[in-house]
Every structure is written in structure tokens, then in C-alpha cells.
Amino acid sequence: MKKLTGRQKTKIKSAAFYVSLVGLPVLQFCIFYIGVNLNSILLAFKAYDMGAGEYVFYGLNNFTKVFRDFGTLAYLGSAIKNSLILYGVSILVALFSTFFSFYIYKKRLLGGLFRFILFLPHIVSALVFSLIFMYFTDEVIPFFADNLFHTAMEGLISNPKTQLGAVLFFTFWTGFSTQVLMFSSSMSGISDSVIEAGIMDGVTPLKEFFYIVVPMVWSTLCTFLVVGVATIFTAQMNLFSFFGTSAEYGVYTFGYYLYRAAKLAGVSDYPYLSATGLVLTAVAIPLSFLARFALGKVGPHAD
Amino acid sequence: MKKLSKVLSVISVLILIGAAVSGCGRGSSATEKIDETKTQLYVAIFEGGTGDAWLKTLKAKFERAYADVSFENGKLGAQIIIDSSKNAGRTVLDYIAGDSNDVYFNEGISLNTFASQKYVLPLDDICDEPLSDGKTIRSKLSSDQITNLTALDGHIYGIPHYECYGGVNYDKDLFSSKRLYFAYDAENNGGEANEFIKKSSDARSCGPDGARGTEDDGLPSSLEEFYLLMEKMVEMSIVPFVWTGKTSTYTEYLLNAFYANWMGYEEFSENFTFSGNTEIISKATATTNGYTFETDRIDIQESNGYMLTKQTGRYYALELLHKIMTNPAYYYSKSTQITFSHLDAQEAFVYSRLDTKMQPIAMLIDGSWWENEASDPIARTIKAYGSDAENRNFGFMPLPVRVGGSVAEGGGKALTLFDHMGSYVIINANTKNTPKETLAKQFVKYAYTDENLQMFTTTSGTAKAVAYDLTAEQVSSLSPYSRSVWNLRNNPSVNIASANSPNEMFINEEVALKLAWSSVIRNQNYLSPYSAFRDSKTAYDVFGGIYELTLSGWSDYGEYFKA
Numbered sequence: 001m002k003k004l005t006g007r008q009k010t011k012i013k014s015a016a017f018y019v020s021l022v023g024l025p026v027l028q029f030c031i032f033y034i035g036v037n038l039n040s041i042l043l044a045f046k047a048y049d050m051g052a053g054e055y056v057f058y059g060l061n062n063f064t065k066v067f068r069d070f071g072t073l074a075y076l077g078s079a080i081k082n083s084l085i086l087y088g089v090s091i092l093v094a095l096f097s098t099f100f101s102f103y104i105y106k107k108r109l110l111g112g113l114f115r116f117i118l119f120l121p122h123i124v125s126a127l128v129f130s131l132i133f134m135y136f137t138d139e140v141i142p143f144f145a146d147n148l149f150h151t152a153m154e155g156l157i158s159n160p161k162t163q164l165g166a167v168l169f170f171t172f173w174t175g176f177s178t179q180v181l182m183f184s185s186s187m188s189g190i191s192d193s194v195i196e197a198g199i200m201d202g203v204t205p206l207k208e209f210f211y212i213v214v215p216m217v218w219s220t221l222c223t224f225l226v227v228g229v230a231t232i233f234t235a236q237m238n239l240f241s242f243f244g245t246s247a248e249y250g251v252y253t254f255g256y257y258l259y260r261a262a263k264l265a266g267v268s269d270y271p272y273l274s275a276t277g278l279v280l281t282a283v284a285i286p287l288s289f290l291a292r293f294a295l296g297k298v299g300p301h302a303d
Numbered sequence: 304m305k306k307l308s309k310v311l312s313v314i315s316v317l318i319l320i321g322a323a324v325s326g327c328g329r330g331s332s333a334t335e336k337i338d339e340t341k342t343q344l345y346v347a348i349f350e351g352g353t354g355d356a357w358l359k360t361l362k363a364k365f366e367r368a369y370a371d372v373s374f375e376n377g378k379l380g381a382q383i384i385i386d387s388s389k390n391a392g393r394t395v396l397d398y399i400a401g402d403s404n405d406v407y408f409n410e411g412i413s414l415n416t417f418a419s420q421k422y423v424l425p426l427d428d429i430c431d432e433p434l435s436d437g438k439t440i441r442s443k444l445s446s447d448q449i450t451n452l453t454a455l456d457g458h459i460y461g462i463p464h465y466e467c468y469g470g471v472n473y474d475k476d477l478f479s480s481k482r483l484y485f486a487y488d489a490e491n492n493g494g495e496a497n498e499f500i501k502k503s504s505d506a507r508s509c510g511p512d513g514a515r516g517t518e519d520d521g522l523p524s525s526l527e528e529f530y531l532l533m534e535k536m537v538e539m540s541i542v543p544f545v546w547t548g549k550t551s552t553y554t555e556y557l558l559n560a561f562y563a564n565w566m567g568y569e570e571f572s573e574n575f576t577f578s579g580n581t582e583i584i585s586k587a588t589a590t591t592n593g594y595t596f597e598t599d600r601i602d603i604q605e606s607n608g609y610m611l612t613k614q615t616g617r618y619y620a621l622e623l624l625h626k627i628m629t630n631p632a633y634y635y636s637k638s639t640q641i642t643f644s645h646l647d648a649q650e651a652f653v654y655s656r657l658d659t660k661m662q663p664i665a666m667l668i669d670g671s672w673w674e675n676e677a678s679d680p681i682a683r684t685i686k687a688y689g690s691d692a693e694n695r696n697f698g699f700m701p702l703p704v705r706v707g708g709s710v711a712e713g714g715g716k717a718l719t720l721f722d723h724m725g726s727y728v729i730i731n732a733n734t735k736n737t738p739k740e741t742l743a744k745q746f747v748k749y750a751y752t753d754e755n756l757q758m759f760t761t762t763s764g765t766a767k768a769v770a771y772d773l774t775a776e777q778v779s780s781l782s783p784y785s786r787s788v789w790n791l792r793n794n795p796s797v798n799i800a801s802a803n804s805p806n807e808m809f810i811n812e813e814v815a816l817k818l819a820w821s822s823v824i825r826n827q828n829y830l831s832p833y834s835a836f837r838d839s840k841t842a843y844d845v846f847g848g849i850y851e852l853t854l855s856g857w858s859d860y861g862e863y864f865k866a
Contacts, residue, residue, distance in 0.1 A: 017309055048811075050415060050419045050455070050810055051455070053420055053421060065859065073823075073828070073855075074823055134641060135642055138640050138642045139640075154639070158640045160834065246550040246551060246552065246830070247830075248829070248830055248834050249830055250827075250834075264814065265814060266413060266416055266814035266815075267419070267420065268811060268812060268813075269815070
């Protein structure tokens, strides 16, 4: 048997090392991404036969049901509306958070403290934080309203009229910090010489923000907005943390609808949910590309 | 340095693999030390209202009884390892194929789904083998149970475990001390008065079942009486109801309990069998006081199953809940708060009559397992209030069966309870052809001997959903509440409905066809009547909305009725 040379041994060792390091993630990717998604796509064309105990070909019937339900089930309309509101508000918050990030970036009064406070929700788990928020809005605020203003008030999460607003507020309060951290980190990468040159040219802080900082972080902002479009139909708005599977239809988002449906579904329901997922993906993909194209066209450029 | 980083990387990968593989193991609660000389049987249990004290007792008894029996070569005896978790049936379905628990006592189990996917073993053999009490498990099942259990392919894949009913629980001591029972009207054979007893010794009305000397004596037999009762409670500064605001599911317990009892076993069960004849509301005429209804009887089959949403009992159940929810004096102020859990509601109910800072609460909407679940607050009240808090008399309330007046003696309706739990014991198919299979089957057989069924009830306060009796001594050892429930379910005239059926459409579409209370009203969907009433919708709005929503999706089941 031919003896391996030192170079060959090194090559084999390197290959073995590479496989041991990359093998598991690749395997995981193949099973849990390619396999699961492929199975999900195929499932959309099947139905479960309880007697035979297997999925059988069902043609396009699941898609027919999905399109019919989009037209007839009012809560799906409400879910689309809430998902779009969620995205719309996220754009507003993104704009506001860039202002705020600029404030922190410029190290103005209490900027560091604000950064710390904003990061707090991320130290505590989302579920615990939503519980704290729920108790605060349902117990503490009514308590103060009663004792300070002698006004009987229902909890903001319990009251169907304020529920959506309260959950939206929570979502953006907790999401705001992520954006601020992201934008302020992106801003800190701006070369000091660029800023100094601007100051020497006599730009005001407002002009510095609009004509120097925003163009320099525009790609980060774009990424955030495009990813937001791609996740319009999967964003849950923390509804599961607040309500479990019992959220009212009035606050549904599409992400919550799908998650809840999958959690409660029987084997017969998975094909319908797969078809719904495919339809929504078919909508989200062109929307995301369109958003990316539009933002690339309309946005400011660093040069 | 380069070598070191490689070693560290490999170690990291191994740790990751280890962590991933360890996730495939059993639940963390199964921590008992393994006895290598015995064969282990892993028994998973849903840690709910019935607790696990009974299983611990069963484990000790079984291990003792089978200490000298070998289930595999080189080992003697069995070790039962209990894995308590909060995972109910639907969650278990997701992981049972890769789980190493052998036996599951659980609830919320869609048995046909487990069986169809070959996740569980058929249990026909142990159902027909004689138990140590000389009977068979099959002999302890009713004919309806056997029909439903074997509907998929003729085999039995699960044996009914516990039997629980959602509904109204009431404080009997409060009812007695405040004279909240209706009086027996001797002149009218008990059928007219609508008056309350004046002293504790007064004869009580017949109650909904129309028979004197039964559990429901003096309780409201009509909606009119129920409303009078709530008014009287408010006049006496008693809060009629408390329930959890965390989920609308509990208010649906009230709806289901009322609906089942109003329609009776046969007509209520049509919601799952889609076969029979039933009374529906065919026409409603608006009046200044609400609506007057015309009713009709129609035949039900798969093609018009949506008409069951027009059953009279469904409307009156909605009317009752609407009446309760639209007057804040009728319910505890926290009952609409999302932070007020079912455990909080139980605690408020238990404390209210003893705590002078609280108004007494007369009724709790919860399941028949609630007292076992509330053992902590009950123990605390005994510590705080002494003898006043001991041996509290709570009861499970049979609900009204007519709109106005009072049920006359002999003119009542046998109670129908709705067991909505879907609770079964199943054996994991992974045990097939292993020594565990024999052990698991032996253990299940052992759990269904009369002696151990009785032990289950005396320990948990809950009945098993099979036929067996308790001795007089055992009945008296139950808490007053458990005794009240036992006496109700053990009455020969009582019917116990469940969401099961041999109907092919129901078997295939079980999740979608579960008893629905969701509605669509003027293009707005409501998950439950609870939320619709909170949005100022009327009972009739919701009644119509449930019909509209059900009808809109009924064509999905067309394959079952298009010949």
C-alpha cells in the first residue's frame, strides 16, 4: 500500500476538519430548510386520507379554498389590514428612530442613558417583557386612573377598543431599540473626516443629518424596509405572547393567523395552510423586489 | 495557535451535536434514578386539574404487585417512571413518533389522528383479557363508546381516561345561608311559584330534572328563574359569577353545558353524528322585549349539518351568557381582565365568602376538576379562617331546561353532561415487539381494575370515563364537591355526551367540525360570543353570525355528501 505523503495527510486532515465543521450545518440546512420547504410545497397539492393514514394528491383544490376564503372570511381581510398597519407604522418608527439614532450618535445629553434604557427590553425575554407590559397596562394604569383621577378604566390590553393600539405600541417600543442600535452603529461607521469637512463648510446639525448621515446609512435603512416587506405576512406582532391562541380576530395579523392555525391544526388542515403560505409567498416575493427597486431609485446616494 | 483553534472548533461542534441530540430525549421531569435490575416503563401524564397523586399511588401499587414478574431477560420487576408535563394531546402528536415515553394518560387527544398515523398500538387484546377483578375493560365501556372507539378501522387505540365537564360550579353553603334556592310550590305540583325558600328547612323545588330528592333540588329550572336568582343575589350584595378573563374558552364551558343539557343527549350529539332529527329556531320576530321565536323540527344529515347552529339550545345558551355579561353587577369586576387567570378566578371564588373585604361570589365558571386545581387556595383559607373554611360545600350546577316558569314534578329533563376533554390512555407504537409492550399493556390493564378506578376517583376527585362503582365509604370520603359531581354522573338517568362519532365526515374533519361558537356579524368576525358581547352584539346577532359563518364553509365538506 502506498504510503501517504505529509502533504496528502495534511489535505485529508483539512478535509476532515472542514467536513466536521460544515457537515452538521449543511445537513441541518438540507433537512430543515430544503426538505421542510419542499415537503411544504408538495403538501399544498395534497389532502390527508384518515382511513389510509397518508396524504393523497388533491390537485389545486387547496388553492381554490384559499382564494375563496380570501374573498369570504372577514378576518383574513382584517389580518391583511393589520399586517399593513404594522408595516406602515414600522416605516414611521424607522424614520423616527433614525432621528433618535442621530441624537445618540452625536453623544448629546443623556444619549448613553437612552441607549441603555432602549436596550433593556432585550435583556429580559420577550415573553416575560410582554407579561410585564400586560400587567402594567391592565393593572397599574387603571389603578392610577382610579386613584388619581377617579376614573374607572379598563385595561388597555383587555379592552377590545384599545387592544390593537396597545399591542402596536408594545411591538414598536421593543422594536424601536433594535432599530436605534442598528442605525446608531451604522452611523458610528461614518468617517469623522466627512463630518468634520461638513462642519467646516458650515452645515447645521439638521443639514448634517439629511445631507451626510442619511445618505451614508441609506443602505441600512433600505435593508430594514425591504426585509419589512418580505415579512409583512409572517410578522406576529407579539400576539402569541399576549393572548396565546385566543387573540381576537380584530387584532389578527397574517403571521399570527398562520402560526395559530398551524398550532391548532389537525393533519387534515396542513395542506390548506401550505397552500396559504405559497399564495402569500407569491405575493411577498415581487413586493420585496419592487420595494428594493423603488428604494434604490428614490433614495439619496452617498456620492 | 492554529491547532488549538481547530481543537476548540471541533469541541464546539461536538457540544452542538450533543445539545441537538439531547433534545430528542424524554421530558426533563423524568428524573427518577434508574434501577438497572428492573424493566422501566415511562408513563407520561398531562399535569392538569386531576393532578398526578393518583399515578404515584398506582406506580407504587404496580411496582409492588409485579415485583416478582420478569418482563425481559435478566431483569425482575418493573419501574414506573412518571413524566409530568403540560403538553396536551395536540402537542404530543407532534413528537410522539420520536418520544421515548411508553404510555400516555392525556387529554385533548384526537384518537383517530394518532391511530391513522400509526403512532399508537391497538389495544383490543387488553380490552378483552380478564382483569384481576374478573371483568374486562370492554365490559366497562358503553356501546356508544365502543362504536366511537372502533370507528376508524375496527380497532380500539385508546381507552377513555378521565371524564370532566365544563360548566357552573356553585357555593352550596352560600346558597343555603342566603336562601338562594327556589321553593317547592305544593299547590302547583312545583310548577309555578318562582319563589325562594324562606327558611333552610323549606322544601325546595324539583330543579331541572323534575325529581325531588336529587342534586339539583331548588336550583333554577328555567331561564326566568336563573335571572331572578341573579337579581336576588345582586340585591343581597352577592356577585353571581366569576370566570377567567384570560381566555374566552371558559365562558364556552357555560355555553356548552347549557346547550348540551337543553338539547339532551340525542339532539346535542347530532353535532358530531350528523344524523337524526332536531328542533331549530325557524323564524324570529323582533318585539320590544327582544324576539319571539317559531320552532320547527328538521332531519339532519351531513349535507345540512350547518342547520345545527340553529338549534334552540344554542340560542338560549347565548341569551344566558349575554344576560350575564351585559350587567357588570352580575360578574366579578376582574373577570374581563386578561391578567385574571382561571387560578385567580378559583381563588377569588374560594376566598370571597370568607374574606370580609370581598363580596361573596356565588358561582364559578370552570371545569369539574377545579377543586383539585384550587387545593392551594383552599388550604390557605383553612389556615387563615380555621373551621369556617373547612369542608366547604361546593357543587356542580345542572342548568335550566326551559324558558319561563318552573319545571313541575315529573315534568323535567334528565341531565346531559358534556365531557369535552378527549382524555385517553394510549400506548406508544414505538413499544411494539419490545419487552415494554407487554409491560405497558399490563400496566394499563392494572389501571382499569375496579380497585384502581376507585383509587383514581378517591385521589383526584374525578371520575374515569368508564363504568364502575364506588362503595358508600368511598363516596363519603370524597369532598362535598367531588361527591356532588359523582352523584350527578352516577344517576342512572344522566347522559354523558362527548365530541366523538363514527361519522366519516366527523372523523376526517374533526378539528374543523368541533363545536363552533365563532361568528361573523356584519362582516366582522368574532372568535367567541364572549368577544362579540363585549362589542355590544346581541345574543341573536351571535346566533345568526354562527349560522352564517358555518354555512359559508360547509361546501368544504361536499365530498362527504355529494353521492
